[in-house]
Amino acid sequence: MAHIKRRGFTAMLGASALAAPGIIGAARAADPVKIGFVYLGPVGDFGWSYQHDVGRKQAEAALKGQVVTSYVENVPEAPECQAVFESLAASGHKLIFGTSFGYMNYMLKVAAKYPDIKFEHCTGYKRAPNLATYDIRFYQGRFVQGVIAGKLSKTGVAGYVASVPVPEVVQGMNAFLLGMQSINPKAKLKFITIDSWYDPGKEGDAAKALLDQGCDVLTQHTDSPSPLQVAASRNLPAFGEATDMISFAPKTQLTADVNEWGGYYTQRIKALLAGSWTSIDTWGGFAEGMLVMAPFRNMPADVAALATQTVADITSGKNKVFVGPLTDQTGKVFLPAGQVMDDGTLSGLQTLIQGIEGKLS
Amino acid sequence: MNLVYVSSFIVSIIAASTPLLLAASGELITEKSGVLNLGVEGMMLIGAIAGFATAHATGSAALGIVAAALAGVAISMVFAVLTLSLLANQIAAGLALTIFGHGLAALLGAGYVGISAPVLHAIAIPVLSAIPFIGPILFDQNILIYFSFLLICAISWFLNKTHAGLILRAVGDSHDAAHAMGYPVIRIRYAATAFGGALAGIAGAYLSLFYSPLWSQDLSAGRGWIALALVVFSAWRPFYLLAGAYLFGGVTYLALYLQGVGVSIPSPLISALPYAGTIAVLVLISRDARRVRLNQPACLAKYFHAVA
Numbered sequence A: 001m002a003h004i005k006r007r008g009f010t011a012m013l014g015a016s017a018l019a020a021p022g023i024i025g026a027a028r029a030a031d032p033v034k035i036g037f038v039y040l041g042p043v044g045d046f047g048w049s050y051q052h053d054v055g056r057k058q059a060e061a062a063l064k065g066q067v068v069t070s071y072v073e074n075v076p077e078a079p080e081c082q083a084v085f086e087s088l089a090a091s092g093h094k095l096i097f098g099t100s101f102g103y104m105n106y107m108l109k110v111a112a113k114y115p116d117i118k119f120e121h122c123t124g125y126k127r128a129p130n131l132a133t134y135d136i137r138f139y140q141g142r143f144v145q146g147v148i149a150g151k152l153s154k155t156g157v158a159g160y161v162a163s164v165p166v167p168e169v170v171q172g173m174n175a176f177l178l179g180m181q182s183i184n185p186k187a188k189l190k191f192i193t194i195d196s197w198y199d200p201g202k203e204g205d206a207a208k209a210l211l212d213q214g215c216d217v218l219t220q221h222t223d224s225p226s227p228l229q230v231a232a233s234r235n236l237p238a239f240g241e242a243t244d245m246i247s248f249a250p251k252t253q254l255t256a257d258v259n260e261w262g263g264y265y266t267q268r269i270k271a272l273l274a275g276s277w278t279s280i281d282t283w284g285g286f287a288e289g290m291l292v293m294a295p296f297r298n299m300p301a302d303v304a305a306l307a308t309q310t311v312a313d314i315t316s317g318k319n320k321v322f323v324g325p326l327t328d329q330t331g332k333v334f335l336p337a338g339q340v341m342d343d344g345t346l347s348g349l350q351t352l353i354q355g356i357e358g359k360l361s
Numbered sequence B: 001m002n003l004v005y006v007s008s009f010i011v012s013i014i015a016a017s018t019p020l021l022l023a024a025s026g027e028l029i030t031e032k033s034g035v036l037n038l039g040v041e042g043m044m045l046i047g048a049i050a051g052f053a054t055a056h057a058t059g060s061a062a063l064g065i066v067a068a069a070l071a072g073v074a075i076s077m078v079f080a081v082l083t084l085s086l087l088a089n090q091i092a093a094g095l096a097l098t099i100f101g102h103g104l105a106a107l108l109g110a111g112y113v114g115i116s117a118p119v120l121h122a123i124a125i126p127v128l129s130a131i132p133f134i135g136p137i138l139f140d141q142n143i144l145i146y147f148s149f150l151l152i153c154a155i156s157w158f159l160n161k162t163h164a165g166l167i168l169r170a171v172g173d174s175h176d177a178a179h180a181m182g183y184p185v186i187r188i189r190y191a192a193t194a195f196g197g198a199l200a201g202i203a204g205a206y207l208s209l210f211y212s213p214l215w216s217q218d219l220s221a222g223r224g225w226i227a228l229a230l231v232v233f234s235a236w237r238p239f240y241l242l243a244g245a246y247l248f249g250g251v252t253y254l255a256l257y258l259q260g261v262g263v264s265i266p267s268p269l270i271s272a273l274p275y276a277g278t279i280a281v282l283v284l285i286s287r288d289a290r291r292v293r294l295n296q297p298a299c300l301a302k303y304f305h306a307v308a
Helices: A006-012 A050-062 A079-090 A100-113 A138-152 A167-181 A198-213 A228-235 A264-275 A300-315 A343-347 B004-033 B040-058 B061-086 B090-112 B133-139 B143-161 B162-174 B175-180 B187-210 B223-233 B238-260 B267-285 B290-293
Strands: A031-036 A067-073 A093-098 A118-122 A133-134 A157-162 A190-193 A217-220 A238-240 A255-258 A279-283 A291-294 A334-335 B122-124 B140-142
Touching: A006 A238, A031 A079, A031 A264, A050 A067, A050 A255, A050 A264, A067 A079, A079 A093, A079 A100, A100 A118, A100 A133, A100 A198, A100 B187, A133 A264, A133 B090, A138 A167, A138 A217, A138 A291, A138 A300, A157 A167, A157 A198, A167 A190, A167 A343, A190 A198, A190 B238, A198 A217, A198 A228, A198 B004, A198 B187, A217 A228, A228 A238, A264 B187, A300 A334, A343 B175, B004 B133, B004 B143, B004 B162, B004 B187, B004 B223, B004 B238, B040 B061, B040 B090, B040 B187, B040 B223, B061 B090, B061 B143, B061 B187, B061 B290, B133 B140, B140 B143, B143 B187, B143 B238, B162 B175, B162 B187, B187 B223, B223 B238, B238 B267, B267 B290
Parallel strands: A031 A067, A031 A093, A093 A118, A118 A133, A133 A279, A157 A190, A157 A217, A217 A238, A238 A255
Antiparallel strands: A255 A291, B122 B140
């Protein structure tokens, strides 16, 4: 379980099985360097792939004239993806980003076959001299959300619409409750996993179920604005996910974690152009500008100020989020007082802290 | 748990079940005429985007529903021409319709991702909606939920108590006999297919204008397939269909609800339940040939060659 991350699960759901991939916007000009992107979903998912595509466009705009980018969407985490990577490599792309976990082994093979071409794999953990990895510390934003929830919740119980119980989601739930408990030590978190990253109907149902059980603030680790809309229909506050969803719930969304890939892509492409590209592992958060919070809205000024301060503390490294003592659901201490959880443990986290109700299935 | 939460719980179940009920009601009529249209999922998606786009352009959710119904009819007519006039295989054409609808809806909807449209609001019936507990459940819903209540009664009445319903069933059970008696088999099947398309479209609009009011690719998330399973599960009977829809919708919602109170049921198991239930019913009703004849339209998915 330790290494299964979000995108691996999505493929099993087979969401993109029906859609045929096709290279869109392939470059014609001879001069600019060609950069390729491979997405699991359609760019129209308004979530994960959408946000990567925003990053692609930002990078292309920032390096106008120097590079041209092309992307392939709806690429399943199956042997077909290898053909996609190979066709991008064969058609002269110098740097290719694969944005889904399940591409890992295929990218590894293609990277070995094309040693002169650079590859970067999002959320993966296998590297090669020409294959780098990158990911975002999503949990940092969850802690900030928790702080806000702690201030706003009257019942002291928050609801978390979860997707699948992979470490990224476990980190998120723990970080959210840690933030909430930093304000209200008795705070509790209820969660429902819907076994999908994207199913607006089911996400909304899970949101309703949580609110029907007395949660009075809602967050989500799924990609559609549906839970936010449910919260809006009941006049309760909630958080958006992956992208600023304020247009769907102008009076409800407090903030949202926004994945900012553009800066990273720009920086990596620049390194390629300068010849300084190396195979590294990047796990960036607020400090690296890879994660930002959408504007703090629909909350009193003092809460917004506290949230801003929390972001600043995490950015500066003053607040490390996962700091002991941490007790699990049975009351056992699994991180001693004063100790900071190392990235290795954190990236495979499967333990829920005390105060979270329900078990991981 | 206090009463407000219980009634809110039931309202949530009704909301989850209604799209299944709407789409399955349409498919029931289609199948009763002897046509098996497996394209429900595709028709729902077309309805969802047509409804969403129209509501966005006109500012009226009601117009959105009308547009969704028309779009559903239009796409079902493609299927009807292929299978009824050109005698293509219904199973293959239905599957193709699903895939086509999926792609076409994604294409049409590309510009509508990330924006919101007018939402279908609840219409509270004066006085009655103020009744504690019952009020919010029965008398403070949106128009499509009231419509689904009435629809199932109307379908039951139509099939069992009217002459037209009898003809429809005759066409589905023995198209040769119906033809010999002078009934226009193909025209009746066109009409039944159009009805199924309209309701699948409306079910799609229910999703994009009320249930999760937004547009996204694959918004229906398999509900069209559950609706198809539901028709078989109900053994082609309207009130069993109603019960089945609430059962499938209810179980799915309940499973999520139970997780929140700490009872964990693996959600893949719950996702599989409608299909497992349908298989169980199929086994039960196909044990003896008579039962099959009693329930399933005998000419379902069969070719009809009108002999002059």
